[in-house]
Amino acid sequence: xxxxxxxxxxxxxxxxxxxxxxxxxxxxxxxxxxxxxxxxxxxxxxxxxxxxxxxxxxxxxxxxxxxxxxxxxxxxxxxxxxxxxxxxxxxxxxxxxxxxxxxxxxxxxx
Numbered sequence: 001x002x003x004x005x006x007x008x009x010x011x012x013x014x015x016x017x018x019x020x021x022x023x024x025x026x027x028x029x030x031x032x033x034x035x036x037x038x039x040x041x042x043x044x045x046x047x048x049x050x051x052x053x054x055x056x057x058x059x060x061x062x063x064x065x066x067x068x069x070x071x072x073x074x075x076x077x078x079x080x081x082x083x084x085x086x087x088x089x090x091x092x093x094x095x096x097x098x099x100x101x102x103x104x105x106x107x108x109x110x
Contacts, residue, residue: 004108008104008107011100014096015097039101042097045090045094046091046098049088053091056087060077060081
């Protein structure tokens with residue numbers, strides 16, 4: 001039982017770090033809501049992130065073609081590249097959070 005409790009605490013600490021919130025707040029959230037509901041919320045966020053990544057990637061391609069033809073300033077291209085990096089980081093964090101929640105559910109946290 002002690003090992004399972006330690007695993008839960010490690011996973012909750014990682015969850016709190018990824019969510020940028022305190023461990024107490026993360027523990028309260030996990031104990032007050034069903035893990036399936038939290039996982040569904042993160043799945044929806046993952047879907048939105050994938051859609052945004054596809055849109056920004058297409059936009060970057062089109063802006064690159066436009067800049068190649070006109071030799072304009074690449075400011076919009078740089079902003080979209082930064083946005084793409086942020087969306088990718090968010091997607092990675094949400095996937096990791098989903099895996100943490102699956103593990104927490106597997107070790108017995110409701």
